Amino acid sequence: xxxxxxxxxxxxxxxxxxxxxxxxxxxxxxxxxxxxxxxxxxxxxxxxxxxxxxxxxxxxxxxxxxxxxxxxxxxxxxxxxxxxxxxxxxxxxxxxxxxxxxxxxxxxxxxxxxxxxxxxxxxxxxxxxxxxxxxxxxxxxxxxxxxxxxxxxxxxxxxxxxxxxxxxxxxxxxxxxxxxxxxxxxxxxxxxxxxxxxxxxxxxxxxxxxxxxxxxxxxxxxxxxxxxxxxxxxxxxxxxxxxxxxxxxxxxxxxxxxxxxxxxxxxxxxxxxxxxxxxxxxxxxxxxxx
Amino acid sequence: xxxxxxxxxxxxxxxxxxxxxxxxxxxxxxxxxxxxxxxxxxxxxxxxxxxxxxxxxxxxxxxxxxxxxxxxxxxxxxxxxxxxxxxxxxxxxxxxxxxxxxxxxxxxxxxxxxxxxxxxxx
Numbered sequence: 001x002x003x004x005x006x007x008x009x010x011x012x013x014x015x016x017x018x019x020x021x022x023x024x025x026x027x028x029x030x031x032x033x034x035x036x037x038x039x040x041x042x043x044x045x046x047x048x049x050x051x052x053x054x055x056x057x058x059x060x061x062x063x064x065x066x067x068x069x070x071x072x073x074x075x076x077x078x079x080x081x082x083x084x085x086x087x088x089x090x091x092x093x094x095x096x097x098x099x100x101x102x103x104x105x106x107x108x109x110x111x112x113x114x115x116x117x118x119x120x121x122x123x124x125x126x127x128x129x130x131x132x133x134x135x136x137x138x139x140x141x142x143x144x145x146x147x148x149x150x151x152x153x154x155x156x157x158x159x160x161x162x163x164x165x166x167x168x169x170x171x172x173x174x175x176x177x178x179x180x181x182x183x184x185x186x187x188x189x190x191x192x193x194x195x196x197x198x199x200x201x202x203x204x205x206x207x208x209x210x211x212x213x214x215x216x217x218x219x220x221x222x223x224x225x226x227x228x229x230x231x232x233x234x235x236x237x238x239x240x241x242x243x244x245x246x247x248x249x250x251x252x253x254x255x256x257x258x259x260x261x262x263x264x265x266x267x268x269x270x271x272x273x274x275x276x277x278x279x280x281x282x283x284x285x286x287x288x289x290x
Numbered sequence: 291x292x293x294x295x296x297x298x299x300x301x302x303x304x305x306x307x308x309x310x311x312x313x314x315x316x317x318x319x320x321x322x323x324x325x326x327x328x329x330x331x332x333x334x335x336x337x338x339x340x341x342x343x344x345x346x347x348x349x350x351x352x353x354x355x356x357x358x359x360x361x362x363x364x365x366x367x368x369x370x371x372x373x374x375x376x377x378x379x380x381x382x383x384x385x386x387x388x389x390x391x392x393x394x395x396x397x398x399x400x401x402x403x404x405x406x407x408x409x410x411x412x
Binding site: 138139142143192195196197206207210211213214217218220221222224225228236238 | 298299300301302304305308345347373374375376377378394395396397398
């Protein structure tokens with residue numbers, strides 16, 4: 001099966017090199033940055049790092065936004081080796097920064113590694129994820145009358161989430177972990193205005209922080225009730241809010257994160273669940289030394 | 291008569307205030323349990339209903355409920371719990387402590403109004 005990759009603002013030399021490296025496995029769609037609106041259907045995005053750093057960073061942020069929380073790798077590639085730090089590109093949303101000065105085999109291996117699809121949940125995992133999905137839609141619908149449509153779920157070990165604001169809440173007890181919800185600013189503003197029954201002009205940053213915390217509080221509270229008597233039952237803490245593009249949320253080690261994407265009027269938000277039950281299938285608690 | 295709305299979320303306090311507007315009563319906002327007690331001390335004789343969130347900083351809703359029901363000055367004031375915590379053990383504890391009603395978040399304005407009208411004579 002060929003993988004559809006967007007080559008954005010890539011020169012002909014770069015396109016030819018990529019085609020030579022990846023062969024028949026990929027279908028390169030040559031795109032201009034200015035025409036980009038929705039990148040959800042690409043398996044990978046490759047952008048050539050032409051121009052000054054500020055412009056490139058801005059472009060990476062916009063590309064990441066256009067992925068709507070889907071796990072689409074964004075590869076920044078350059079014909080020359082980078083002399084400056086690659087860190088700003090990564091924190092802006094790039095998954096990898098490559099240079100054609102590196103050995104061809106290494107670049108091939110890295111690119112193919114990013115084409116490995118994210119793991120989808122098993123049926124037993126969907127059992128508990130379905131409860132989060134149902135309650136997320138219900139909280140949004142009850143408090144705002146907006147319809148939050150569940151689109152997809154995948155597992156990732158990448159802790160970074162590229163939104164503008166996240167509400168997070170710690171989960172402890174029989175199951176422990178973290179629940180987080182991430183929005184871009186415009187949708188967060190729309191939702192909080194609807195919740196409060198006021199015009200968006202009346203919504204400031206403080207109200208958005210407060211409202212996002214309350215949303216995650218309601219989702220965790222109603223899901224908690226669903227898990228009474230089940231291995232995934234948890235207690236909740238007071239919610240916290242993180243603001244800033246590309247912020248990182250810490251999760252328990254060795255526990256994959258389920259990312260659930262929802263759509264509200266053609267805008268998207270993501271719910272992250274990192275939850276590990278301490279109760280094994282036989283009903284005893286694991287990880288506790290007597 | 292005034293209604294105390296106690297919730298650490300300003301957005302939620304506004305949601306509740308909008309929902310109970312049809313009652314036509316003045317509201318007092320409190321962002322934690324201690325503020326509820328401070329408010330009762332200052333204007334307890336004007337308060338006709340307390341809507342209490344369970345999870346609040348400084349002092350939780352259940353602690354407030356248990357405290358005010360031990361104080362003869364306030365035992366007559368009805369308290370409704372408005373909380374994300376909606377498990378049976380929590381509800382049982384709230385009713386044992388003297389709550390008149392319990393509503394879980396999220397709720398529609400109609401559900402909250404019906405609960406208040408059904409349980410409280412205002």
